[in-house]
Amino acid sequence: MYQIEPDIRRASMLPGAFYSDPQAFDACRERIFARSWQLIAGAEEYVGLPNEALPFEFMEHFLEEPLLLLRDEKQALHCLSNVCTHRGNILVQHPGRLGRGAIVCGYHGRRFQADGQFVSMPETAGMLDFPCASDHLTRLPVRQWRQFVFTSLEPAIPFEHWVAGLDRKVGFLPVEQFRYAAARSRDYLVRANWALYCDNYLEGFHIPFVHKGLAATLDWSAYRTELFSWGNCQVGAGHGGESVFDLPPDHEDAGQAIAAYYFWLFPNMMFNFYPWGLSVNIVRPLKTDLVRVSFRTYVWREELLGSGAGADVDLVEREDEAVVEQVQRGTCSRFYRAGRYAPGQEKGVHHFHRLLVKALET
Numbered sequence: 001m002y003q004i005e006p007d008i009r010r011a012s013m014l015p016g017a018f019y020s021d022p023q024a025f026d027a028c029r030e031r032i033f034a035r036s037w038q039l040i041a042g043a044e045e046y047v048g049l050p051n052e053a054l055p056f057e058f059m060e061h062f063l064e065e066p067l068l069l070l071r072d073e074k075q076a077l078h079c080l081s082n083v084c085t086h087r088g089n090i091l092v093q094h095p096g097r098l099g100r101g102a103i104v105c106g107y108h109g110r111r112f113q114a115d116g117q118f119v120s121m122p123e124t125a126g127m128l129d130f131p132c133a134s135d136h137l138t139r140l141p142v143r144q145w146r147q148f149v150f151t152s153l154e155p156a157i158p159f160e161h162w163v164a165g166l167d168r169k170v171g172f173l174p175v176e177q178f179r180y181a182a183a184r185s186r187d188y189l190v191r192a193n194w195a196l197y198c199d200n201y202l203e204g205f206h207i208p209f210v211h212k213g214l215a216a217t218l219d220w221s222a223y224r225t226e227l228f229s230w231g232n233c234q235v236g237a238g239h240g241g242e243s244v245f246d247l248p249p250d251h252e253d254a255g256q257a258i259a260a261y262y263f264w265l266f267p268n269m270m271f272n273f274y275p276w277g278l279s280v281n282i283v284r285p286l287k288t289d290l291v292r293v294s295f296r297t298y299v300w301r302e303e304l305l306g307s308g309a310g311a312d313v314d315l316v317e318r319e320d321e322a323v324v325e326q327v328q329r330g331t332c333s334r335f336y337r338a339g340r341y342a343p344g345q346e347k348g349v350h351h352f353h354r355l356l357v358k359a360l361e362t
Helices: 016-020 022-031 164-170 194-201 212-217 313-331 347-361
Strands: 052-059 063-071 077-081 118-120 142-145 148-151 186-190 224-228 231-237 258-265 269-274 277-287 290-299
Touching: 016 194, 016 313, 022 277, 022 347, 063 148, 077 142, 164 224, 164 231, 164 258, 186 313, 194 258, 194 277, 194 290, 194 313, 194 347, 212 313, 224 347, 231 347, 290 313
Parallel strands: none
Antiparallel strands: 052 063, 063 077, 142 148, 186 290, 224 231, 231 258, 258 269, 269 277, 277 290
């Protein structure tokens, strides 16, 4: 369908038509997102104790698969289909504790264990070959990195490979101590294709032109992108006078004034680490030209809020929205075909496009 030259020096970007093509959008839904790992937002808030359960959609308004995350009496996490295997009723509608650790359908009383195994149902007399495998709830993989919980409908990437870059760069941080700050978290609606939003995130090329305030906190000459198998990290070096990380002596960036680590994990997840904590950005496609971006803020050192590269993430987001929406309009022009990558500044975009095209082919 699409091709991206492996040699960035010769490569052209995705054609402009990709960002408004309904067929490409639908292909991304099934071939990329249905096989991706997605964060279960709120897991650390609602499923901390035994027998607590959290109903959620895999990707609301895009891949609306009803799922259920729960913790059993032995503290093990399970992710299950939230659809009763009898008549398709939604089993759990609100977060809360399960009575006696069992999932009970409110339609006809079918019961399941916390691991999804069928237990019983009234009025089964006369049924033949019952129960069978299809009477159990479908179990989905559930994985955890620090306090963050993820699942996938049909994972195409081993989870450990997907998150490997995080531990390499920020393994020294006590991420488990970061606390979710609802008042500092919000959603943004951006009138652009989801992939175009990611394109913008994946290069620092635009920072001096679009983000004047952010640019003043960064040492542009030392800004760089490091690639991993299934993601990358933009290393935001500071001048040294502002808020920077206190890196351990054995860290690979030891001795450098690092103001931010901007991680992107394929296809739609961003983990932005600052000395004050973390901003998790989840890019959720809605339409070919509409995306919802959820900013979830986790604070570690509150006294550092308002300083350094992470001083005003809302302003940076607003500036990004404005330029991305302009670019969405421009890619629809009959005169635009496909640009070329700047090898030193857009290798993160090139990496993303290669992963995207490969996933669409398989």
